[in-house]
Structure formats: C-alpha cells, structure tokens
Amino acid sequence: MKYDRxxxxxxxxxxxxxxxLPARTAWAHAGGRAQLYIATAAVAPAAGGWSVTTVLRxxxxxxxxxxxxxxxxxxxxxxxxxxxxxxxxADGTGRYQGPLPAVAGxxxxxxxxxxxxxxxxxxxxxxxxxNVTLRPGQAVDLSxxxxxxxxxxxxSGALPVVVAALxxxxxxxxxxxxxxxxxxxxVPAR
Numbered sequence: 001m002k003y004d005r006x007x008x009x010x011x012x013x014x015x016x017x018x019x020x021l022p023a024r025t026a027w028a029h030a031g032g033r034a035q036l037y038i039a040t041a042a043v044a045p046a047a048g049g050w051s052v053t054t055v056l057r058x059x060x061x062x063x064x065x066x067x068x069x070x071x072x073x074x075x076x077x078x079x080x081x082x083x084x085x086x087x088x089x090a091d092g093t094g095r096y097q098g099p100l101p102a103v104a105g106x107x108x109x110x111x112x113x114x115x116x117x118x119x120x121x122x123x124x125x126x127x128x129x130x131n132v133t134l135r136p137g138q139a140v141d142l143s144x145x146x147x148x149x150x151x152x153x154x155x156s157g158a159l160p161v162v163v164a165a166l167x168x169x170x171x172x173x174x175x176x177x178x179x180x181x182x183x184x185x186x187v188p189a190r
Contacts, residue, residue: 034123035059036068036114041142043100043110043134050100050134054087054142056114056126057094064094067121070114072098076134077106084113105134110142 041054052072056065066089073083082103087096096114110132115125130145 032122033116034065034121036065036123036126038112038114038126038128039143041112041128041130042139043132043142044139045137046099048099049102051097052085052087052100052110052112053095053097054112054114055095056089065114065121065123066092066094067117068114068123069117070096070112072100072110072112074100074103074108074110076103076108080104083111103134105136107131107133112142 035058036056037059039055039057041052043050043052045051054070054072056068056070057063058065068089070087070089071084072087073081073085075081080103082101085098085100087098089096108131109129111127111129113125113127114123116123128142130142132140132142132145134140
C-alpha cells in the first residue's frame with residue numbers, strides 16, 4: 001500500500017510539472033517581449049568631448065539585446081542640458097556607443113533610455129538616470145554611480161507567475177499526500 005501511494009505521489013508531481021512546462025516560454029518574457037536592462041554604462045573622454053557606452057541585455061536570459069533604440073540625455077550645471085542623443089550598436093552585439101555634445105565638467109544627471117523600434121523586436125522599455133560628476137580626462141562608470149531613478153522596465157514581471165505556480169504545485173502535492181493518508185479503505189459489498 002505504501003508503494004502504491006508513493007507511485008501515485010510521484011505521478012502527481014510529474015503531472016503538475018508537465019502542466020507547467022508549456023508556460024516556461026511565457027515566463028521568459030513578459031507578454032512575449034524582452035525585458036531590457038542596462039547591464040553597464042560609462043562615460044569616457046573622447047576627441048572633442050565625451051563618449052558614452054552602454055550594454056543592453058535581456059533581464060530573463062542575460063543575452064545581449066541588439067536592434068533597439070538607445071538614447072542618452074542629460075541636465076547639468078547652470079541649467080545646461082542636451083539630448084536625447086541616439087547611440088548606435090555598430091557591431092550588433094548589444095553594445096551601444098555615441099559621442100555626447102560638448103558638455104562642461106561638473107554635476108550631471110544622465111538618463112539612458114532603451115526601447116523597441118517599429119518593426120523590430122518587441123521589448124519592455126527601460127530608463128535609468130545616474131547622478132555623476134564629469135571631470136575632464138576622467139572616465140566615469142555609470143553602473144557604479146548613484147542611480148537617481150529607474151523608470152520603466154528593469155523589473156521582472158515573471159516573479160508573481162513563478163510564485164503562483166509553485167504555490168499551486170505545493171497545494172497539489174500536499175493535497176495528494178493528504179488524500180492518500182485519509183482515504184477510506186474500499187471494502188467490497190457482500
């Protein structure tokens with residue numbers, strides 16, 4: 001009897017897991033769209049000013065995400081502002097670069113925004129604003145700078161689905177165990 005109950009429990013667990021497998025691809029992306037995040041971002045001195053570089057990845061897989069619209073804009077000292085300036089992914093590797101217009105050194109709030117382009121891959125946009133101090137001749141790793149805000153994107157919408165699926169699995173397994181222990185023995189009628 002214990003053997004039968006163990007076998008039934010294993011089949012119940014496998015059945016629940018099999019039901020969850022088709023949903024795996026839906027968890028990979030929110031609504032079939034990539035969830036973009038800014039993996040790295042940096043500003044470095046370049047000929048005639050500054051250059052900005054950022055790497056865009058998918059939050060779920062960590063894969064590089066080429067083919068998106070990536071822009072940077074900023075506000076700085078004495079009301080100075082620029083942008084948005086489009087960054088290009090010349091190599092198709094998810095590494096976007098571009099020159100900044102002539103900006104003075106000092107305290108800046110730099111905003112990097114990435115979004116889908118019409119006819120391109122679908123994605124949830126992401127936006128990050130970094131508070132940095134630009135000093136002539138010094139590179140700044142924005143990834144280590146204070147993040148002033150993180151706008152749209154950057155979070156995982158799959159977490160509630162995973163928690164719900166695990167809760168359902170635990171309930172199914174627990175229910176199977178409970179029913180296995182509290183089942184009445186079938187006695188043939190005479």
